[in-house]
Each structure stands twice: as C-alpha cells, then as structure tokens.
Amino acid sequence: MRRFAYHEPATLDEAVALAAAPNAQILAGGTDLLVELKEQLRRADCVVNIKKVAGLGGLRYDAGGLHIGALATAREVEISPIVLDKYRSLMQSVRELGSIQVRHRATIVGNICRASPSADTIPPLIADGATIRIRGAAGERGVPLEDFFLGPGKTILAPGEVVIEILAPSPLPDTRKIYIKHGRRKAMELATVGVAVTHVPGGETRIVLGAVAPTPIRARRAEELLRANRLTDELIAKAAQAAVAESRPISNVRASAEYRREMVGVLTRRALEQVR
Amino acid sequence: MNIRLTINGEKRELAVEPYRSLLDTLRNEAGLTGTKKGCDVGDCGACTVLVDGKPVNSCLMLGVEADGADVLTIEGLQPSPDRLHPLQEAFIRHGGAQCGFCTPGIIMMAAALLAENPSPTEEEIRFGIAGNICRCTGYTKIVEAIQAAAKELA
C-alpha cells in the first residue's frame, strides 16, 4: 500500500472538514477502502477514520424503524433478532456478503457508499423504502436510498459529506421479503444478479435488481403489474418478463449480459413465488 | 504512531506506520509470523485473528486501529506450552492441514465459531469457514477436525 496521512477525528464537524480535503478517504469498516488502496483503484493522501466520531452509531430499532448507523457492521445486522424478524431480505443479503471475518469489519453504510452495482445490501434496503441521512458542511439532509446512486462507484455525496445513518421504516404487518443472490459459488461472491422483493399482500410490491444496471434499479413496470393484485403464476411470469425488459446488464468476466437478463427473469419469478 | 494493545495476553506497545495493516504489524513489528498473508485483500482468510474475540481478516484492518484492542493469534491459542488446543490436536490427528499456510487462519476462525456455537452442524462449520481458502485438502478433513474438536471441547 502507498503511504498516507491518518486522522481519527472526535467530532462530526472535524470529520467533515478532514474529509473535504483532496484525496481524503473515509475509513469505517475498511474492507473495501483498504482493498482499493492496495490494488491502486483509489488513491488516498489522507485517511479519515470515523470510528471515534461522537454520535456516529451502530444498529438501533425504534418506532421509526431500523437505524443503521455509519458504524453498524454487517455482522451486527446478521445476528440481530429484529433484523431476522422484520428485515429478512436484508439479513439474507448480509449473510452472503463476503465472509464472517469481513462482516465483522464491514459496515452496511460502507457497502452502500461504495455504490457497487452488485452490492448485496442495497436492493433489500431500497425495496424496504430506506432513506439515507447525510451530513456535510452545510448541514444535514435526508434522501431516499434509491436516489442516492449515480453510477458504479458514484453517489450524490459531495466531497466532505458523511453518511450518518440509513433508516429502514418498520414493515407493515404481513410484509414478506426475500433476497436472492446469484453467483458461481455459495459464498465469497459478488452477485452476478441480485433480486430483492418486499411484498405487502394486497398492497405494494417492490422489486429491486442488483448487478444488472449501472446502479441497483427498481423494476417499476413489474411492480406496477403486481400492485394490489394476487400473485398468480401468470402474473408472476409477466412481472418477471417485465423485470427482464427493465434490466440493462453488461457482459464482463462474471457473466454475459444475455445470461444476466435471463437470470433476472428466473430469480424474479422465484422470489415472487416465495413471497406469495 | 505508538499503539498499546494486548497480544496473546501480553501487553505490548508498538510503533506503527498508519498505512500498515494489522497483519503486517503482527508479522513485522510484533514478530508473530504464524498469521499468514495469502492474498492481502480479504479473500482468503489466511490472516484471520481474533480482535476482542471477533474473527477478522487482519489484512483489512490498519495496525493503528488495534490500539487498545485484545488480539489473539495462532501463537496464543495453546493453553500451555506443552499442551495443544483441541482444535490444533484435531487438525493434526485428522489431517486437517497439508501445506499449513491456510491452517492458522482456519483454526482461528474455527475457534471463533466454536466459541459462539459449541456444537455446530457440518453445514454451520462449512458456512463458518466459507471465507478461508484451503487449496490442499478439499475441506473434508478440515470439517472432520473441527467436528472432533467441538466434541472434545463440549
């Protein structure tokens, strides 16, 4: 790894100021950042470790929903009974994120800020209608998570802005959720396709696709087909086809675009069959 | 920067550069080379150590981040110099190691697994060590060794 300066700010204001410097990189879990620095995919003149910032928290659940603080690790989410009970698709996605060793360090917010099109935790959280709270020099703002991403590795975060937390609202009663990840192996995979579904029987169904567009995307036409309808085989098949049409995958070393499109159909169908 | 930490029960003060990983810190500054560098990017698990009881890839953590932490490496697993930990004994007996390069990481991961779940199923063992690459054994004998150690520890 190349050399860099290192800071451990104690307050958010300090962190925001340090993070505004050119080539400053925020370190929380470090499981993406350190890899990218070692592989020279990213350059750091200084690294700002936010673990000691007062007020940045872990995992918390209250009437407003699940607060995933900037320091909440994937492992905390994985073993949380509340997440198991109310955010099942998020739990499923987290169980497939790297290894247990990685999950003990990796933060959910970090996984999201990295803005990989294949990031596992993003589709379930978008399907759950999560919002993201951001703090910058100009103050704080909240944004729906699905509007956070601009492209691979690109988000709406301005230099110096720090994500405080993600808030996933409490699910309505009877809500059903699932995340299905497709990879070549059963673990240590980057998704070739990921599909998250949050389904409220008789109400809204949200379908979010990972790894098949520059950012995770909602399959809105598929969702539209299902709105307030019973999930019949026929409707599921139509929705799956709609999701395929909405996906815009690329070909790379992991899979061809054609195969990814095909899998969007298979996995969307399987996901919907399992939540009905 | 100077950091103070406990390594294998011993209080240490180490001078570390902020851009060095905990793995390099352990290997070079603390002289504990039992923890291995197989990929240095969190994909192989050979560098697994326990930090405050939790298994982590020491390559994905900066040395400075271990300030104040309690670190356990493979060198600290033996209960006494003349006795092996049941996992170590089982890995020998069941052929759980061949070239041995992944072994310290797998044993540390297994130790964390058994601390959390003293009688894991085969599937839980395989899930637990999914982030540890072994290229020699095909995993059959590793799983057997962990099962045997679990029995021994129960």
Added chain:
Amino acid sequence: MSAVIGTPVRRPDMQSKVTGGARYAGDLALPGMLHAKIKRSNVAHAVIRKINVDKAKAYPGVQAVLTHENVPRVLHYGSPHPRSASVTRDQYILDRKVRYWGEGIAAVAATSEEIAEEALDLIEVEYQELPAALSVEQALAPGAPVIHQRADNLVVDPVVVMRGDVAPGFAEADLIIEGTYELGRPTPAYMEPNVCVCQFDDEGKLTVWISTQTPFMVRGILAEVLGLPHTKVKVLVDHMGGGFGAKQDLFQTEFLCALLARETRRPVRLEYTRKETFLGGRSRHPGTVWLKQGFKKDGTITAREAKVVFNSGAYGSHAPGVTSVATWALTSLYRCDNVHLEGRAVYTNTPIAGAYRGYGVVQTYYALDCQMDEAAEKLGFDPAELKLKNAVREGDLSPSGQPIVGHGLEDCIRRGMRETHWRPKANKEGVTKRGWGMGCEMHGSSAYPGIKEQGNATVRMNEDGTVQLFTGATGLGTGAHTALAQVVAEELGVRFEDVTVVHGDTDVVPWDIGAFASHTTYMGGRAVQLAAAQVNQQLLARAAEKLEAAAGDLEVELGTIRVKGSDRAISVRDAVQPTKGIPSAQLVASATYSPTKSYSFAAHFVEVEVDTQTGQIQPLQVIAVHELGKVIHPVAAAGQIEGGIQQGIGHTLTEDYVIDPKTGRSLNAGFVDYKMPLSLDMPPIRTILLETAPDPGGPFGAKGVGEDPIIAIGPAIANAVYAAIGLRFRHYPITPDQVVQALKKA
C-alpha cells in the same frame, strides 16, 4: 507385517503448522533487509524503446533499480531443470522485448515495501508496440507476429506418436466418433505467494530462502547465471505453502532478488502479491484436443487419432514435457493397437503455462474419457462397462514403454461400481435434475523417460539409536517427509518417533532433482529404503557381537533386535551405544536410485445436480477409488486425493484464468473472480485406497498419488451432467451460462 508403513503416524511437520511456528520463506526478517518490487508491462507484445529510471533511483529510500540494461543477459531455461528434455531455454532475466501483459520489466529495492511500490510509478517506459498473437489461432495464422525465434511460433517440433495403422483400424470400425475438446486455463493458486529472500555474506556466498519445489535446480541455475561455484550458493527451503507443480519454474524473482542483494550488499526480500502470483505465475496449458476413435460393436477400440494443441503462453516453460506426456498418454488408459497422435505447443502473447498437477494428462484424458462415455451410449453399452472392457491391464505397453503392472484400473472401476450400486438412477423430474457419471485415469510416478531421474538418501543412526534421514526432497505439504521417515523406520526396524528428517539445505542434504512428477514417495522412498537397508545390516552386524549370534539370525522391529526363535533380545539403543570402552559405531549409508516409472490408477464416481433454469451444476457426492500399490500414510494419501478432487472440480466448473482477447490483459487475477470451490461448494468425498497392483520399483510396492486425483474427476462430472440433462459438453469449465444456452437449443 508392516509396523509403521500403512499407519497414520503423527506427522512431525504438523505440530508447527498448527501452532504458527512453521517457518515459510516469507516469514524471514533479516537486519537491514530491503524490499523489492517488480514493475510489470501493461502491453502484451512490444519492444522497450526507452526505459528511464532516473527518478526512481533518486526517490528517497530506493537503493537499486534493475532493468534489461543492467542485468546479465543470459539465455536460461524456463524451469530450473537445466538441459532437461522437458523444458525450453528461451528466457532472459529481463528482456528488451515484452511478450505478455504483466511480464516483469524492472525491479526496485528500497527500504520499505511502500517506497519500492511508489518508486515503480517513477520508472518511465516507452514501448514500441508490436501486433500481438493472443490466441493459438492468431499465433498460427500466416503472417502472425513472431514471438521468439521460430517463425511458426511453435515451442518445439510436434510430438508424433504412431503405433499400428489407423487407416485399417477405422476401416473395420462399426462406429467412428470424433470431437474437439476445449480446455480452459486453470492455475494452481497455491496459498503461499511466490517469495524469496537473498543475502550475500562477506565472503561472497549467496544464501537464498525460497518457496520452490526444486532447490538444487535453483542453486544450479543461480550459480550458472551469477558465475558462482555451487559452494557459493546455498538454497534453503523449510516449509512451503503449496506448489502443485508450478513452483518448479523460475519466476524472475530468484535472479532479480539475488542481483539486488549483490548490488546493494544487503539482504533483499521479494514477495509477490496475490495478483502478481497470477500474472507472473504459471497456469495449466489451455488448448484443444481433437480426438477421433473407431469402435467395433463389441466395444473394442479399433483406432485412435488425436491432435493436441496447447497454448504455452509467452514462454516455453514445461511445454515440451507437458505436450509429450499429454500426447503419449493417449496411447493408453483404454487399450488401442492403432494410434496416430500429434501434439503441438504454441507460443502466444499471454501469461505462461507451465507444470501443474496432471501435466497435460488432465487435458487429454478429459477428451478421451468423455468420448468413451459418448461411444458407450452409441454402442448401447453402460459407460463403466465399456471402460472396464477397454481398461489397460497387466502387460500392456504403458506410455513410458514399460509393461503395465497389475490390474489397477479394472480394480478401481469394479470397486466404484460396487460402491455406487452402478448404475444409480438419475432423477430427471422437476427443475433440478440429478445424474451420476464416472471417469478414469492413470498417471506415472517419475518423469521417466523425459528425464532420467535419480533419488538420493543418506541414513545415519546416532549413538542413542535415533536415526536421521538426510534427503533433498522438498515437502510441499503433502507429508512427503513423513512418508520417507516411515520407510526408514520400517526398513531399519526402529520406531517412527526415532526417525527425524533433515531437509531443505542444499549445503547439507544429498542432491535432489526436486519434488514433482508424483515421484517423492516412489523414487525418493526407494532410495531411502535402500540406504536404510544398508544401515539395518550394519546395525545387525554390531548387534550380533553383543548378542553373540550370527547377524543372519537376527531380526529387528520397532527398536528391538531379537535372535529369531528365542527370547534373547537387545534394544537398538543398547546395540549401538558405547559400552565398556567400545565407542559407538558410525552407522551410516547412502543410496542412489534411478527409477523407470510406475503407473497409479483411479476411477472417480460423482453425482451432480443441475439447475435447469440457472444452469448451475453442483456436485453432490464423490466416490474416489485409487490404486496406489501400497499405502504409506492413509490419512495423508486420502487428504492429497481429496485436495486434488477439489482442484479438479474447480477447473471443470468454475476456475478459469481469463485473458482479454483484445488486449491480453488478465481479467481475473485474484480470488474474487478466479473462483476456486470453497467449503460450502465442496461435496463430501469418500476415498477408497486399493493396494492391488504394487510396483516393484517403489518402496514396499508404493506408487505416487500426487497428480492422479485431479485427472478423473473432470470427465466424471461432464459425464454426470450428461446423465442428468442429456447434454454433452466438450470443454471445461462448463459454465452456467453455457448450460442455459445449450438447454435452450436442445
């Protein structure tokens, strides 16, 4: 009868492996040690027009920079088997010409790894790019860019094997079947990245700590290139983190590290990153096998014709040996009197293919066994029955020219059929379908006749009755030293615990050709046995005096010497230790053994499940039957087999090192996208060891088993996939994408 052989003794190397005490080359830290890094090309084929290192040299902390302009220009072998028929001589330490993307073009030594890495960016390179041949087709096309000296881009003249006459053979066939099989680019991906540390002492002696399978070869080639006598080069290998064949090559590191140490007069450490271990490492040879066979209705094979074309990458490395072994292998496994086989190895501007477990046979037997399965169906045979009918057996001519000993292959097939209640029913209902398949293989222990091999050993008994074995054989992690010590204990008549192995220091141990070709137990073990037998005789002669009996009347086992048929006995310790003014004797002997070759056999049976919607293939269980003559250490033998199966499942289903067909760039040089099967992917494996065809050339009849297990699993999986979904795949890896496409077309 056996007291030590065949028992799972406690492997002495394990103690330090489970406690973290085992020292690997990369664990070494020396005072004043510098760290070296290699700058790698980002073009596939070019001439370096200018290389400017001024800025790098001036960078604070940098101690030395090497380029092609200031290293000795010595044409050397790609593998350190000098003058062997198996390897080519086509490499320079650093060259003005770049032949693949990722090739080392300069090296820096600095006071820290970070500084060395930063300095690489300061080296300015001006390339004159050349058209690149990134595939075999491109390299063989008329007017193709010339990569080395030969305009045809062949590494060596084609291997041609002819026996009998194929024309009448095909003429009398009732069924002719042909196919082209395409083989991917798996890499050994050993866990320990390549590493070495070099230090010159004040008397000009070089010490090299290195992870290599061939320490004496490394010594020889370093001495040659640096112009030093062998007494001035010492190579040390203690533990090593796997090699699987590939670590018998030269990786530029050895020379660069030594030269940097010489220039800076300080110890230098050069360790590859994982990415570099892909870029600068060795893969199995990708390529194609075109295979055509004729069959009679009764299943007899009347003729076999094959064209094997391997992609050697930018350098020849082991291509001559691999091509020869792969091509000759097609004379055997399944009997056929009329064969016409050709093998070629072609240079391309891609990473280097080298020696990797299975040494070419993985590729040709994949084609052969898959085609047998196909033929069985067309002939109305059960595939296992057809293979059994044609299996090589006692007295048949083996690829190396010796007659086959015993009926190992038939025994493996029969046993596997019995264990699986062959042929198990396939489950073809629903979305996921299941099926069973089987595949066979045989593999030689020792590289004969390509290399006239030689194993050496010295055995010495100390005055307390303990024994030291001095061997040059390296331990890759398979338990080789344990097996050799077991042979000593058994032959000499002492307890296993009383034998220790001295290894890993070229100044101390007998010369050794290196650990490869599944020969350490077979050849090294026989040399060890011969030396131990001599010490046994010396011991009995000494004991005879003390027991006042004839040496011929004595027997020794597990440390006790007895007069046969009596209760007069003495411990080995008492026999050798000094008594009443008689000093202890020097009981020591050396032996040399030059083997020909033996063959081990296996049949693998596997059940797979195929998801017909996603195309994913999951092996559910493997039953592996291996015939290895004599089992020395049952746990180590089974472990090695299971690990080989893991690698074989890998290259058949998920592992493929991918090179961008447009630029030659490596697309998956890391463990995220080079996908080895992990704990959750691996099926349970049941390993069955047979000892039905012991070979007189090995200790107690033992043969090698290192390479065998990676060969048969591939065709077994492909055949099982056919059983499950009725589609034949004539390539590996078989990807989900291809399964889905094929199912759509079907």
